Amino acid sequence: MPAPRPNNTDAYSMILEAIDIGTYRPGDRLVESELAERFGVSRTPVREALQRLETQSLLSRDGRSLIVASLDHNQMSELYVVRRELEGLAASLAAQHATAEEVRILREMVEADNALVNDPPALARANRRFHTQIHLASHNRYLVQQLDLVHRTMALMATTSLAADGRTRIAQEEHDRIVRAIEAKNEGEAGQALRDHISVAFMTRLKQDAETRRDEA
The missing domain is CATH 1.10.10.10 (Winged helix-like DNA-binding domain superfamily/Winged helix DNA-binding domain)
Structure with a gap:
């Protein structure tokens, strides 16, 4: 058959x-x-x-x-604003609702991904899995749906912010802070840690774009 x-x-x-x-x-x-x-x-x-x-x-x-499609500067800025708030909410909810098994998976992801700091493309793929796991751990289907749309749109960015020098190790430290807050069931710290993580990624992206424009000038 x-x-x-x-x-x-x-x-x-x-x-x-x-x-x-x-x-x-x-x-x-x-x-x-x-x-x-x-x-x-x-x-x-x-x-x-x-x-x-x-x-x-x-x-x-x-x-x-x-x-x-491609994103212009304003579209990228708008996307990061929305992503920052939604991701922060997901982390806060994960601190409230994640099961012990889900928290353990997040911790294992961080530890495993530390081996990828010299491979930005591989870490970028792992990064998406990590964030998706936090979304699922929020146990809010409507939030997961909105974050799925945000992350699909992120694919329109030609490069990953993890390609910037030193960003991989810093991102992993930020992931560790997020998971520690979720492990402690500290909703406020988990949300803030993830919002800070997205803010740093956005600033890194802005620097990458500025350097690209300078090289093309």
């Missing part, structure tokens, strides 16, 4: 993941036929997936073509 073909949800997930890991970067053109061949699906689910991604502003129009 042949294996079932991927449906439109699978096509959406595969294209989204390709954007997230940088296979397709801001400004890259997405061609329906090429995507169908790449992912082994028919053109119909690809077409529906592209429409969904466009509705979510992850793709934009360039004439008749769809391209991976």
Whole structure:
């Protein structure tokens, strides 16, 4: 019996993941036929997936073509403001509601990720898993949904702030502070630690963008 073909949800997930890991970067053109061949699906689910991604502003129009969207300075700033507050809320709720097993997983993630400080791309992937675990530990489905949308939009940034010199080790120290607060069930400290973490990441991103503009001048 042949294996079932991927449906439109699978096509959406595969294209989204390709954007997230940088296979397709801001400004890259997405061609329906090429995507169908790449992912082994028919053109119909690809077409529906592209429409969904466009509705979510992850793709934009360039004439008749769809391209991976990019964020301008104002959009990036707005995204970080929202992310900072939502992530802080998630950490506060995690300090209240996380199970002992969830807290243990967070601690194990921090300790395991310390081995990745010299590999920014790998640490960036681990970083997403860490934040997702905090979201889930908040035990608030509506907050998780909103943070999922925020993190999908973060994929539109061409580089990770962890690529900045020294940022990986500092980020890991910040993660440790967040988990220590959650372990202590200190809601206020957990929320503040995560908001501070996002603020530092934002400042790092701003410095990266300033350096890029200087190099292009």
